Amino acid sequence: MNYFPDEVLEHVFDFITSHKDRNSVSLVCKSWYKIERYSRQRVFIGNCYSISPERLIARFPGLKSLTLKGKPHFADFNLVPHDWGGFVYPWIEALAKSRIGLEELRLKRMVVSDESLELLSKSFVNFKSLVLVSCEGFTTDGLAAIAANCRFLRELDLQENEVDDHRGHWLSCFPESCTSLISLNFACLRGEVNLGALERLVSRSPNLKSLRLNRAVPLDTLQKLLMRAPQLVDLGIGSYVHDPFSEAYNKLKIAIQRCKSIRSLSGFLEVAPHCMSAIYPICGNLTFLNLSYAPGLHGNKLMKLIQHCRKLQRLWILDCIGDKGLGVVALTCKELQELRVFPSDPFEAGNAAVTEEGLVLVSAGCPKLNSLLYFCQQMTNAALITVAKNCPNFIRFRLCILDPIKPDPVTNQPLDEGFGAIVQSCKGLKRLSLSGLLTDQVFLYIGMYAEQLEMLSIAFAADSDKGMLYVLNGCKKLRKLEIRDCPFGDAALLEDVGKYETMRSLWMSSCEVTLGGCKSVAEKMPSLNVEIIDESEQMEFNLDDKQKVDKMYLYRTLVGHRKDAPEYVWIL
Amino acid sequence: MVFEKDLNLDATELRLGLPASSKESLRISNKRALPDMNDDSGVAAAKKCDQETAPPTKAQVVGWPPIRSYRKNSLQTKKTEAETSGMYVKVSMDGAPYLRKIDLKVYKGYPELFKALEDMFKFKVGKYSEREGYNGSEFVPTYEDKDGDWMLAGDVPWEMFINACKRLRIVRGSEARGLGCVV
Numbered sequence: 235m236n237y238f239p240d241e242v243l244e245h246v247f248d249f250i251t252s253h254k255d256r257n258s259v260s261l262v263c264k265s266w267y268k269i270e271r272y273s274r275q276r277v278f279i280g281n282c283y284s285i286s287p288e289r290l291i292a293r294f295p296g297l298k299s300l301t302l303k304g305k306p307h308f309a310d311f312n313l314v315p316h317d318w319g320g321f322v323y324p325w326i327e328a329l330a331k332s333r334i335g336l337e338e339l340r341l342k343r344m345v346v347s348d349e350s351l352e353l354l355s356k357s358f359v360n361f362k363s364l365v366l367v368s369c370e371g372f373t374t375d376g377l378a379a380i381a382a383n384c385r386f387l388r389e390l391d392l393q394e395n396e397v398d399d400h401r402g403h404w405l406s407c408f409p410e411s412c413t414s415l416i417s418l419n420f421a422c423l424r425g426e427v428n429l430g431a432l433e434r435l436v437s438r439s440p441n442l443k444s445l446r447l448n449r450a451v452p453l454d455t456l457q458k459l460l461m462r463a464p465q466l467v468d469l470g471i472g473s474y475v476h477d478p479f480s481e482a483y484n485k486l487k488i489a490i491q492r493c494k495s496i497r498s499l500s501g502f503l504e505v506a507p508h509c510m511s512a513i514y515p516i517c518g519n520l521t522f523l524n525l526s527y528a529p530g531l532h533g534n535k536l537m538k539l540i541q542h543c544r545k546l547q548r549l550w551i552l553d554c555i556g557d558k559g560l561g562v563v564a565l566t567c568k569e570l571q572e573l574r575v576f577p578s579d580p581f582e583a584g585n586a587a588v589t590e591e592g593l594v595l596v597s598a599g600c601p602k603l604n605s606l607l608y609f610c611q612q613m614t615n616a617a618l619i620t621v622a623k624n625c626p627n628f629i630r631f632r633l634c635i636l637d638p639i640k641p642d643p644v645t646n647q648p649l650d651e652g653f654g655a656i657v658q659s660c661k662g663l664k665r666l667s668l669s670g671l672l673t674d675q676v677f678l679y680i681g682m683y684a685e686q687l688e689m690l691s692i693a694f695a696a697d698s699d700k701g702m703l704y705v706l707n708g709c710k711k712l713r714k715l716e717i718r719d720c721p722f723g724d725a726a727l728l729e730d731v732g733k734y735e736t737m738r739s740l741w742m743s744s745c746e747v748t749l750g751g752c753k754s755v756a757e758k759m760p761s762l763n764v765e766i767i768d769e770s771e772q773m774e775f776n777l778d779d780k781q782k783v784d785k786m787y788l789y790r791t792l793v794g795h796r797k798d799a800p801e802y803v804w805i806l
Numbered sequence: 807m808v809f810e811k812d813l814n815l816d817a818t819e820l821r822l823g824l825p826a827s828s829k830e831s832l833r834i835s836n837k838r839a840l841p842d843m844n845d846d847s848g849v850a851a852a853k854k855c856d857q858e859t860a861p862p863t864k865a866q867v868v869g870w871p872p873i874r875s876y877r878k879n880s881l882q883t884k885k886t887e888a889e890t891s892g893m894y895v896k897v898s899m900d901g902a903p904y905l906r907k908i909d910l911k912v913y914k915g916y917p918e919l920f921k922a923l924e925d926m927f928k929f930k931v932g933k934y935s936e937r938e939g940y941n942g943s944e945f946v947p948t949y950e951d952k953d954g955d956w957m958l959a960g961d962v963p964w965e966m967f968i969n970a971c972k973r974l975r976i977v978r979g980s981e982a983r984g985l986g987c988v989v
Contacts (some may be wrong), residue, residue: 311869368874394876422876477970479962480953506969527880577871578881609871636871667872693870718869 240265244273253278272296279303280738282320282344283763286793287328298337299363300325304344306741306787307691308716310368313743313785315769317800323350324798330357338363338389345369351376355383362414363389370396374423378404385409388441389417399425406431415439419446421470421501426450437462446470449503454482460489468522469493470501478509487512500524500550507535517542521569524550526576537562547571552578553588553609560592564599572605577636590617597624605630613670614642618652622659631656632667638694641671648672654679657687667691677701681708689714702726706733716741724751731758739789750779752786756806763795764788766804893968899927899945899976910968916960923947927976934960949974 238246247270250256260270276299279285290297304320322344329336336358346369354361361384366372374397380390381404405428408415415435420427427450436442436459443466447456451472460466476483496516505528520543525531531539532554540546540559546567553575555563563570573596575588590613597603597620604627613635641648649670657663657680664686668676672695680687681704688711695701702722705715706729715737723746734740734755749766756764767785795805893910906926913919920931932943939958940946947959949971959967959974 308869310874311872312875313869368876394874396876396879475969477951477953477962477966480951480970482953506966508963508966526877529881529884576873576877609873634871638867638870691872693872 240269243269247273251276275299276338277301281789281791282322282325283796284738284789284791284793287325289793291328291332291334295334297329297334299340300329300336300338301340301342302344303342306716306739307343307714308718308741308743309343313718314787315767315800315802316370317345318767318803319796319798319800320344321350321798322346323353326350326354326357330354334358335360337361338365340365340367341369342367343369345371346376347371348373348376348379352379352383355379360386362386363391365389365391365393366395367393368395373398374400374404374425377420378407381405381407381412382409385412386414387412388414390415391417391419391444392422393419395422397423399423401425403428403431405435408435410438413438414441416441417444417468418442419444419470421446421448421472421503423448423450429455433458433462439463440465442466444468444498446501447472449473453486457482457486457489460486460493464489464492465495466493467495468498468500469496471499471503472501473504474502474509475504475506476509478506478511483509483512491515494519496520498522498524500527502528502531505530507531507533510535510539513539514542518544520546522546522548526550526552526574528552529554529578532556532559541566543567545569548573550574550576552576554578555592556587557589557592557595560588561595561599564595567600569602570596570600571602572630573600573603574607575609576607577609587611590614593617594620594624597621601625602627604628607632607634609634609636611636612640612643613649613652614644615647615649615652615655616642616644618649619655622652622655626659626661628656628660628663630665631660631663632665632691633669634667635669638669639671648675650675650679654683657683662686665689668695669693673697674701674704677704681705684709686711688712690716692717692720694719696720696722699723699726703729706730712736713738715739717743717745719744721746724748724754727751728754731755731762734759734788735761735790737790739787741785741787742783743785747783747786748779749777749781749783752783752788753779753806755788761790761792762788763791764806765799766806767802768804769802893971895949895971895973897923897926897974897976899929900978902927908974910971915964916967919959920947923974923976929976936961944978945976946978947974948977 243266247256247259250259253276256270256274260267271293273296274294275296277290277294277297278301279290280303282302282304302322302325305314305318308314309318320343322341330353337360339354346366351372364380380387427448429451432451433455436445442463445459445463445466445468447470449472453473453476456471490512493516497519499513499516499520499522502525507530510531517539523543523546525536529552536555537559540562544566547569549563549567549570549572551574555575588610590610593608593610594617601624603625606628610633613633642652650673653668653672653676657666663684666680666684666687666689668691674697677696677700680690687709690705690709690712699722701720702717703726705712706726722742727747728751752764752766755762765787766783767787770784799805894907895910896905896907898905908922910919913922924930929945930943931945931947932940934940948956949959949967950973951957951970952972956975962970
């Protein structure tokens with residue numbers, strides 16, 4: 235094995251960048267493990283409670299980039315209480331005390347306090363990149379600390395975070411000497427920003443490639459920014475409301491035309507739909523278009539815009555595009571790989587404007603389609619079977635029918651056959667979300683055919699434990715399973731507890747599992763944390779094992795019970 | 807959220823599917839019932855809770871549809887803003903002792919707006935033509951746009967107008983000639 239000196243092996247390992255591959259490399263032998271761990275710079279931790287910061291630091295002293303995920307996925311939908319956990323502070327604190335030269339931190343669904351941002355900004359001289367996705371707990375004061383102290387900051391990317399906006403001066407906190415910005419995304423901030431400071435910042439950032447603005451940035455500022463940064467590749471427009479006959483609009487048209495490198499466009503958080511023609515000149519080069527926050531854009535204006543986007547690979551849109559609009563997408567966007575259609579009116583289930591027809595059109599027109607998120611009014615088996623035939627390359631297939639137990643409206647049947655066709659045809663399917671009326675049968679299909687499936691989301695489905703068993707037995711590569719409102723009980727949960735050690739996590743809420751069943755899992759598998767989340771305080775008064783558990787979240791871990799769980803979380 | 811578990815009540819049989827179909831009421835004894843999601847699909851949940859308090863349609867299930875809170879809040883904000891915030895602009899009329907304020911959002915188009923102005927200031931707007939502006943009236947409605955220019959009201963589509971209009975001024979016909987050109 236060791237015919238080569240360590241330096242050579244290390245050089246070879248430099249070419250191995252995927253986390254999976256590097257993990258595999260480290261398992262070959264002790265010598266490879268040692269070389270790999272000293273040369274590893276990027277680490278991904280999918281569940282922050284599966285390992286401790288101390289062990290991370292001990293194993294990877296050369297760590298430069300850390301990705302951490304905190305809360306379970308269903309936390310996105312308000313199913314997990316806010317203070318459940320996922321605090322980043324202990325990680326930053328431990329890293330700060332160590333000699334790790336952290337340069338990049340990427341967090342998803344974590345609680346990030348201003349204190350942690352401040353500590354982060356002061357502890358790592360070469361810190362370059364902060365990416366926060368779906369996080370909470372911080373204010374613009376924390377951002378001010380990052381701006382002020384991270385002298386070589388290249389990337390500040392805030393995606394869909396709930397930020398307490400103190401309408402402060404955080405943008406002004408970037409010192410004059412900061413000229414290294416490559417990416418700045420503050421679209422999710424709701425407050426005012428200092429427009430002058432923003433203009434000056436952009437002016438002195440010659441490497442700026444990605445800029446996503448929030449609603450508070452008006453059109454005339456946008457025009458000035460574009461004049462100063464024609465090299466932009468990714469643009470997020472904040473406010474786009476103006477009079478098409480105005481001077482400001484003419485100036486904007488000129489500014490946009492100079493931006494020949496823009497490949498990605500998003501935002502339009504406020505939009506006047508009759509002014510989209512200024513955008514047409516750059517549409518032909520776009521590979522990513524995100525209009526999912528622009529409900530003002532629909533009908534003919536939207537379709538006309540899409541018709542200019544022939545090179546689109548990823549499209550995020552609202553369902554007000556309608557089936558007809560999806561037909562336009564199918565005719566125009568032949569390179570399309572990813573489509574996401576979000577509901578524009580989530581609580582008015584009767585008004586969703588897309589049905590199975592739109593999806594079928596896109597599947598027929600866009601053969602490269604491999605990733606789908608589709609919120610719709612209804613779906614039929616026939617449509618799903620057609621889609622499966624047209625697009626056998628799906629990696630991600632997430633369907634959400636707004637009425638979650640709606641059957642096929644034509645045949646009145648469950649959607650088992652339709653989803654069955656999807657899993658059978660799409661041999662590379664890694665992620666699947668189901669909805670509509672579904673029996674145990676669909677899970678039989680999933681267990682049989684979905685060999686590459688890594689993540690499965692189930693809601694309001696199945697008839698019995700058999701459904702869950704089919705999945706656990708059949709899907710060998712399953713990593714994340716999340717279930718809500720299904721009739722799965724202890725029999726399914728306890729059938730093969732060893733399986734859970736091969737997975738990252740299992741979430742079950744509003745199912746039939748009991749306290750006794752959960753305790754049993756915890757007893758048999760000390761390498762799992764089995765958490766019961768119960769805010770109703772029922773658990774305190776009624777510790778009967780036959781009690782149904784409202785929310786259970788279990789995950790494998792190397793570091794035992796976490797110490798930061800709130801009162802209503804019981805770790806068995 | 808209380809989900810009704812026992813669904814085999816004779817009195818209120820839970821049926822899924824279109825009202826016309828009577829082939830099978832699908833056995834769902836293990837499934838938790840949903841609150842009434844959508845009238846059209848013919849789903850009627852057996853409810854123990856007060857009928858008066860529950861709205862007849864569109865009850866909401868926690869966490870459904872599965873969209874991120876951030877996105878949901880954004881859409882709610884947009885809807886609320888669209889529904890509740892007005893577009894108040896000042897209206898002045900030459901010779902009137904004080905100004906008024908009106909909410910442009912409450913009007914569906916120019917006719918309604920002008921009627922309201924006529925009532926408010928006791929004048930008549932006159933007949934509009936593209937070539938000549940307003941004829942047959944002493945007073946003409948004008949507005950200041952976002953660029954600070956004074957424009958004749960009525961040339962551009964309504965949506966465009968309410969987005970651009972910063973304030974309104976009803977000018978005497980003799981001063982109004984020459985308005986109507988942009989730039």
